[in-house]
Amino acid sequence: MFKKILIIGCGLIGSSILQAIHSKKISKKIFVLEKSKKNISKIKKIKSNCKFIKNINNEVSDVDLVILCTPMSQYEKIIKKLNKILKSGCLITDVGSTKQNIIKLKNKILNKKLNWISSHPIAGSEVSGPEHGNKNLFSKKWCVILKEKKQSSKKINLIIKFWKKIGSKIVLMNSINHDKIFSITSHLPHLIAYNLIKTAQDSQKIQRKKLIQYSAGGLRDFSRIAASNEIMWRDIFFNNDNIIKAINLFTKNLNSFKKIIQNKNNKKLISRLSNSKKVRTQIVQLKQDIAKPDFGRE
Amino acid sequence: MFKKILIIGCGLIGSSILQAIHSKKISKKIFVLEKSKKNISKIKKIKSNCKFIKNINNEVSDVDLVILCTPMSQYEKIIKKLNKILKSGCLITDVGSTKQNIIKLKNKILNKKLNWISSHPIAGSEVSGPEHGNKNLFSKKWCVILKEKKQSSKKINLIIKFWKKIGSKIVLMNSINHDKIFSITSHLPHLIAYNLIKTAQDSQKIQRKKLIQYSAGGLRDFSRIAASNEIMWRDIFFNNDNIIKAINLFTKNLNSFKKIIQNKNNKKLISRLSNSKKVRTQIVQLKQDIAKPDFGRE
Numbered sequence: 001m002f003k004k005i006l007i008i009g010c011g012l013i014g015s016s017i018l019q020a021i022h023s024k025k026i027s028k029k030i031f032v033l034e035k036s037k038k039n040i041s042k043i044k045k046i047k048s049n050c051k052f053i054k055n056i057n058n059e060v061s062d063v064d065l066v067i068l069c070t071p072m073s074q075y076e077k078i079i080k081k082l083n084k085i086l087k088s089g090c091l092i093t094d095v096g097s098t099k100q101n102i103i104k105l106k107n108k109i110l111n112k113k114l115n116w117i118s119s120h121p122i123a124g125s126e127v128s129g130p131e132h133g134n135k136n137l138f139s140k141k142w143c144v145i146l147k148e149k150k151q152s153s154k155k156i157n158l159i160i161k162f163w164k165k166i167g168s169k170i171v172l173m174n175s176i177n178h179d180k181i182f183s184i185t186s187h188l189p190h191l192i193a194y195n196l197i198k199t200a201q202d203s204q205k206i207q208r209k210k211l212i213q214y215s216a217g218g219l220r221d222f223s224r225i226a227a228s229n230e231i232m233w234r235d236i237f238f239n240n241d242n243i244i245k246a247i248n249l250f251t252k253n254l255n256s257f258k259k260i261i262q263n264k265n266n267k268k269l270i271s272r273l274s275n276s277k278k279v280r281t282q283i284v285q286l287k288q289d290i291a292k293p294d295f296g297r298e
Numbered sequence: 299m300f301k302k303i304l305i306i307g308c309g310l311i312g313s314s315i316l317q318a319i320h321s322k323k324i325s326k327k328i329f330v331l332e333k334s335k336k337n338i339s340k341i342k343k344i345k346s347n348c349k350f351i352k353n354i355n356n357e358v359s360d361v362d363l364v365i366l367c368t369p370m371s372q373y374e375k376i377i378k379k380l381n382k383i384l385k386s387g388c389l390i391t392d393v394g395s396t397k398q399n400i401i402k403l404k405n406k407i408l409n410k411k412l413n414w415i416s417s418h419p420i421a422g423s424e425v426s427g428p429e430h431g432n433k434n435l436f437s438k439k440w441c442v443i444l445k446e447k448k449q450s451s452k453k454i455n456l457i458i459k460f461w462k463k464i465g466s467k468i469v470l471m472n473s474i475n476h477d478k479i480f481s482i483t484s485h486l487p488h489l490i491a492y493n494l495i496k497t498a499q500d501s502q503k504i505q506r507k508k509l510i511q512y513s514a515g516g517l518r519d520f521s522r523i524a525a526s527n528e529i530m531w532r533d534i535f536f537n538n539d540n541i542i543k544a545i546n547l548f549t550k551n552l553n554s555f556k557k558i559i560q561n562k563n564n565k566k567l568i569s570r571l572s573n574s575k576k577v578r579t580q581i582v583q584l585k586q587d588i589a590k591p592d593f594g595r596e
Contacts, residue, residue: 122515126578127591142512177507184501186515192494193516195555196487197574199548203482206547209475212577213584214440217420217484218491218523220587225516227578230571237559237567247556249504250497251549257493258545261535269535273528276495279510280424280525286511289518293425295593 001165002027004063007050008078009070010034010043011229012125013095015133017067020166022048023135031060034130042131056081065162068094072235075102079109088113091155093162095121097182097232098239099146099175117159118146120178121168122186126227139167140287147172183242188250190225190233191243197226299463300325302361305348306376307368308332308341309527310423311393313431315365318464320346321433329358332428340429354379363460366392370533373400377407386411389453391460393419395480395530396537397444397473415457416444418476419466420484424525437465438585445470481540486548488523488531489541495524 005027007014014032021027030050034040040052053059056078066082068075075094082092092114096102099118106116122142125132143163145156160170173181200219204211215223237243260268284291303325305312312330319325328348332338338350351357354376364380366373373392380390390412394400397416404414420440423430441461443454458468471479498517502509513521535541558566582589 122512124515125591132591141514180505181507181509181512182515184498184505185509185512185517188497189494189516189520191555192490192520192552194571194574195548195552196490197577198551198555198570199486199544200482201573201577202547202551203544207478207482209479211479211483212580213586214420214479214483215581215584216439216586217422217480218487219483220581221519221523222487222490223574223578223581223587224593225519226574228571228575230568230575233571234564234567238562238564243559244556246497246501247552249500250493251552253496253500254490254493254545254549257489257496258542261541264536266532266536269532270528272496273492273526273531275499276492276521276524277526277528279495279499280521282510283513283518283521286513288511288514289521290595293423293430295522295595297588297593 001162002064004029004031004060005065005067006031006033006060006063007067007069008033008056009068009074010039010130011069012128012130012132013121013123013137014067014069015043015046015130016123016135016137017069017095017166018043018048018050019046019133019135020138022050024165026162026165027065031063039130042129046130046133056085058085061085062087063090066090066092068092068096071231072096072098072102072239073231075105076109079106082114083109083111086111086114090114091158092116093119093159095119097186097236099178101239103146103148103175115152115155117151117155118175119159119163120144120146120182121163124228126224128229128232136167138163141168142171143168144178145170145172146178147174179240180242183240183246187236187240187243188246190228191237191247192250193222193224193226194233196222299460300362302327302329302358303363303365304329304331304358304361305365305367306331306354307366307372308337308428309367310426310428310430311419311421311435312365312367313341313344313428314421314433314435315367315393315464316341316346316348317344317431317433318436320348322463324460324463325363329361337428340427344428344431354383356383359383360385361388364388364390366390366394369529370394370396370400370537371529373403374407377404380412381407381409384409384412388412389456390414391417391457393417395484395534397476399537401444401446401473413450413453415449415453416473417457417461418442418444418480419461422526424522426527426530434465436461439466440469441466442476443468443470444476445472477538478540481538481544485534485538485541486544488526489535489545490548491520491522491524492531494520
């Protein structure tokens with residue numbers, strides 16, 4: 001499918017892509033640019049046949065595909081280097097979680113001889129690092145391909161083919177819709193989880209009681225996504241303006257929830273709780289989660 | 299250990315207790331009072347050798363132990379019946395999730411010849427109904443025993459022995475501390491999960507986009523506990539006054555989180571996110587959750 005692929009940044013997502021490419025024989029040659037020595041030694045333990053490079057240099061000037069898997073805050077610096085080295089026609093994609101910012105940036109600074117089609121695989125974990133990577137991470141998961149005006153349909157088809165090959169289900173979106181949708185299904189839930197954990201930490205101090213040891217009653221669920229990588233999530237929170245709107249809607253709903261409780265409004269409360277219940281069934285039917293109670297935890 | 303036990307209300311928790319009692323041979327005879335015909339036919343499929351009764355009548359006047367597993371809003375009606383039927387010295391416990399209200403109620407209306415020691419097993423699931431019950435539900439889970447003045451230490455030891463026998467780890471607390479602690483580790487997380495799901499439903503309407511199908515990026519985790527039983531949770535939200543304080547602290551933290559994002563305060567944001575991360579490790583070390591990434595979901 002490709003002769004040479006370059007993966008820049010090889011944490012959880014980069015390592016999973018690397019392993020998937022190797023396993024599906026998608027490219028004859030895979031280069032990996034990874035700065036962390038710790039990560040490099042971890043990747044060496046993974047079957048992948050990749051070649052490590054230290055900088056974007058002439059050795060990778062003729063790659064067919066570049067996949068950016070670093071935190072988004074590094075993109076600008078990297079694009080400037082790619083501009084200098086890559087040959088005309090090279091396809092670039094990235095796996096960043098917010099899209100309006102990325103597309104604005106690349107429209108501004110990417111050399112016009114290069115093609116960038118942005119991707120967002122909806123896959124990840126609370127753990128980071130290449131050792132947690134998994135060739136099946138993208139299997140049956142959505143991958144959003146960002147649709148823009150004046151894109152080469154040949155290149156779009158190529159990137160779709162790539163993600164399909166490593167198991168993803170494809171959906172095309174523009175960046176505005178992407179950022180709106182994921183502000184609700186991903187960015188707000190993470191922010192709320194972080195906020196709940198902070199509230200529990202504060203309460204532990206205020207109450208002077210060790211409460212976290214009793215977290216099996218609900219809190220533990222939130223602690224999982226509140227353990228996500230802080231650099232990645234800082235970049236997301238700073239780059240999706242829709243998050244503020246989402247917080248405001250959440251707060252409005254929380255205030256009305258509080259009033260319902262204070263007024264002991266039985267009818268309204270039962271209707272709220274029953275309505276929420278339906279969403280779980282939808283999520284399971286849409287194959288966004290497993291059907292087993294309690295996530296199948298033992 | 300007991301000659302006769304009566305379980306009142308046989309949903310998820312009642313059925314799990316029933317199966318645990320049967321499996322551990324804790325009582326020679328088990329009576330079950332369950333009003334729902336649907337539930338009765340489901341319980342009949344479970345190995346338990348229990349006898350169904352339709353009302354609290356003379357047949358159960360000499361039970362040693364009564365376990366209340368109905369929604370808390372039914373306790374008053376039930377206590378009044380127990381007062382009339384039960385013989386002196388009988389031990390009663392319950393599994394309700396808020397305790398100040400229960401203890402206040404029983405102090406007010408329970409016949410003084412009866413002994414009530416309240417329990418709270420920290421175990422449950424988003425699914426309800428006896429068919430989801432499991433004899434190991436309490437295994438290695440905390441069970442809070444409510445400590446009050448003037449309790450018979452013999453009876454306390456008996457109830458501790460009972461919960462230990464079915465696998466629980468015991469902790470003694472007074473009702474004030476109990477309600478404070480679980481307002482943070484259980485009641486607030488449930489309320490927040492319900493509120494997040496409502497916010498996603500509202501956003502779906504406002505944006506006119508089907509967003510729930512992309513919920514694998516975080517939202518799905520919250521949908522699980524937001525699918526919990528609405529009667530049980532109405533009773534909890536209406537009966538733990540600490541929940542309002544907890545909401546207020548959560549809102550204060552959410553407002554400051556919003557400001558940090560709006561001001562792009564890098565240092566403060568990274569410190570918040572990194573701090574939250576530590577809690578996951580604690581929770582896993584405290585055996586409140588499994589260590590596998592993503593709850594071991596496949």
